[in-house]
Amino acid sequence: MLKPLALILVGFALRTVNLGAFDFWFDEVGQVLAGRSLSPVGAVQAAAEHLGAAPLDYLVTWAGVRVLGESEFGLRWITVCWGTLTLALIYAAGERIQRGIGGWAALLAALSPLATRYAQEVRFYALSLMLCALLLWIGVRWQARGRGWSVAMAACMTLGLYAHAYTALVWPFVGWVLIVCAQGARRRVLAQFILAAAFALACFSPWLFGELLTERLPNFADVAGFNLETARRVLAGWEMPNFSPVAPRNTAGQPLPYLIGGLHLIALFEAVRRVRTTPLWLGTLVIYGLATLMVVVNDMRVGYFFAPRQILNLLLLRAMFGGWVLRQLAELAQRRLGRPAGLILAGAVLVLSIPSLLAYYSNWRDKSNAGQVAALIAEWKPQHLWIAPAYDQLTMNYYLERRGYSAAVWQSLLDAQDALPALRVDGSAVVVLQAAYAEPETVLMLREAGFVVAWPESGVTGNEHFVVFARR
Numbered sequence: 001m002l003k004p005l006a007l008i009l010v011g012f013a014l015r016t017v018n019l020g021a022f023d024f025w026f027d028e029v030g031q032v033l034a035g036r037s038l039s040p041v042g043a044v045q046a047a048a049e050h051l052g053a054a055p056l057d058y059l060v061t062w063a064g065v066r067v068l069g070e071s072e073f074g075l076r077w078i079t080v081c082w083g084t085l086t087l088a089l090i091y092a093a094g095e096r097i098q099r100g101i102g103g104w105a106a107l108l109a110a111l112s113p114l115a116t117r118y119a120q121e122v123r124f125y126a127l128s129l130m131l132c133a134l135l136l137w138i139g140v141r142w143q144a145r146g147r148g149w150s151v152a153m154a155a156c157m158t159l160g161l162y163a164h165a166y167t168a169l170v171w172p173f174v175g176w177v178l179i180v181c182a183q184g185a186r187r188r189v190l191a192q193f194i195l196a197a198a199f200a201l202a203c204f205s206p207w208l209f210g211e212l213l214t215e216r217l218p219n220f221a222d223v224a225g226f227n228l229e230t231a232r233r234v235l236a237g238w239e240m241p242n243f244s245p246v247a248p249r250n251t252a253g254q255p256l257p258y259l260i261g262g263l264h265l266i267a268l269f270e271a272v273r274r275v276r277t278t279p280l281w282l283g284t285l286v287i288y289g290l291a292t293l294m295v296v297v298n299d300m301r302v303g304y305f306f307a308p309r310q311i312l313n314l315l316l317l318r319a320m321f322g323g324w325v326l327r328q329l330a331e332l333a334q335r336r337l338g339r340p341a342g343l344i345l346a347g348a349v350l351v352l353s354i355p356s357l358l359a360y361y362s363n364w365r366d367k368s369n370a371g372q373v374a375a376l377i378a379e380w381k382p383q384h385l386w387i388a389p390a391y392d393q394l395t396m397n398y399y400l401e402r403r404g405y406s407a408a409v410w411q412s413l414l415d416a417q418d419a420l421p422a423l424r425v426d427g428s429a430v431v432v433l434q435a436a437y438a439e440p441e442t443v444l445m446l447r448e449a450g451f452v453v454a455w456p457e458s459g460v461t462g463n464e465h466f467v468v469f470a471r472r
Contacts, residue, residue: 003103004091011087011110015080015119017361020073023371028122029398032070035061048211051304055207056162057124070402075122082126083119089133090316094323096140097177097280104330105323107346108263109315111353113256113360114239118312125312128164131156132313135167139174143181143189150192157200165204165212169291170313171197173284180280233308234292235261237318239356256356259349263322270325281321288317369456373432373466374399376455380470383427388437396432396466423449430454431469438467 024032034046035058043062047055060078068074087106094102109115118125135156142149160167175193182189201208236257264285271282295310326345333341374396377385387396423429423446431451433442446469454470 004088004106007091007103007106007110008084008087012080012084014110014116014357015083019076019080019120020071022367023369023399024072024122024395025368026395029395031058031061031122032065032075033398034058035065037062051215052212054124054162054164056159057127060127061122076120079119079121079126082130083115086126086130086133089130089137090319093133093137093140094320097181097320098324100327101320101323104326105319107349108322109319111350111357112239112315113356114308114312115315116357117360118309124163125309128160128167129313129315131160131163132167132170132316135160135170136174136177136316139178140181143178150196154196154199157196158203161200161204162207164313165208166295166310167313169294170316172287173317176283176287177280180283230296235264237264254355254359255352259352260318260322263325266325267321270328281324284317284321288314367465368395369465370395371399373468374403374405376468377430378403378405380428380430382430382470384425384429387432420445420449423451429471432466433469435465435467
């Protein structure tokens with residue numbers, strides 16, 4: 001009892017660090033505004049307007065706004081609860097699959113910076129991962145409880161789809177676990193599983209055909225593709241972000257990605273070497289690879305970009321086969337070093353994870369600072385205000401409204417020749433730029449018009465971060 005409780009508490013603590021320290025970013029604001037809708041129907045309609053979204057977590061946010069208000073800490077607290085419950089379900093399901101796996105799988109999930117990040121955002125990713133873990137737990141319990149659990153599985157599948165369509169990527173893994181673990185009733189188990197999946201798909205078809213398959217996506221410059229970078233990041237379990245000039249984000253030299261990559265390779269080697277005794281894990285690895293491939297192909301089809309959050313649900317598979325490898329290593333170490341070997345191995349995993357976790361926590365300063373900028377604007381009350389480019393005007397509008405400031409005047413500053421005469425108008429003026437768009441020529445144009453950097457003094461980075469230029 002103490003081991004799962006300790007793992008859950010560690011994961012919970014990691015997910016509450018800096019929880020309310022940074023402002024909502026663009027995607028979070030979109031979901032919070034949906035939560036402001038007058039009725040649940042309005043929240044569902046807002047979800048239909050967001051790319052690739054499903055409505056379940058929007059309804060949760062709608063209820064959360066009414067109970068907890070719109071504070072960053074309060075609404076993210078709901079997501080923390082999903083993330084913490086996920087750890088308990090991973091532990092319980094893993095122990096059902098094979099004794100000793102649950103603890104290691106829960107440890108990997110608890111220490112994952114990827115899972116921690118999305119347990120700290122008002123978005124549907126943590127809820128969908130929790131429902132995937134719940135589906136696996138229902139499945140392994142179903143074997144012992146009989147037909148009634150297939151109804152629970154169908155309901156969980158349906159809820160999962162309405163949280164995120166990609167939860168279906170985990171279904172083959174759950175079905176494979178049930179088939180391999182079934183004793184003398186594999187055909188019946190497979191039939192019940194297929195019926196549960198068909199029922200869930202039928203329940204989801206109105207949203208699938210009415211919203212997801214009919215939406216029009218914009219063209220993105222960084223569309224997904226097959227390349228070595230994608231393969232490298234998949235092998236590292238997506239715990240290794242893109243290379244970036246921003247020091248806290250560049251974790252390429254940290255040990256955790258290589259630990260995860262090593263677990264992938266050891267699992268593959270062991271599953272192939274002992275395929276007759278470990279068909280479960282070879283099948284899991286095949287499903288893991290194919291599911292990732294399907295996401296890449298779909299993103300290429302619609303012209304969308306490939307991001308770690310899209311395959312967060314596959315963390316469940318990675319935790320399980322990673323737990324299987326660590327359990328074997330722990331048993332081997334115990335035979336040679338004695339009883340404390342397991343604790344030493346767990347400590348090593350923790351130490352290897354710390355640098356990546358610290359990098360993630362230090363990165364919170366590069367997340368949206370729209371609320372802080374809105375507070376400055378409300379205090380200064382400039383006669384003229386530009387916020388450009390308008391990509392993230394939604395976030396700034398939201399925080400200006402929360403500060404009671406009137407609607408801003410939007411003007412694009414991308415064309416210096418057209419913008420410069422407008423910036424030379426008399427009176428106090430403020431220009432807010434997203435840091436990623438503060439190009440040298442734009443900054444030069446602002447300086448020619450008499451503007452200086454008013455806040456912050458340094459360290460401005462990231463797509464969601466803002467820098468303020470002012471002329472008093």
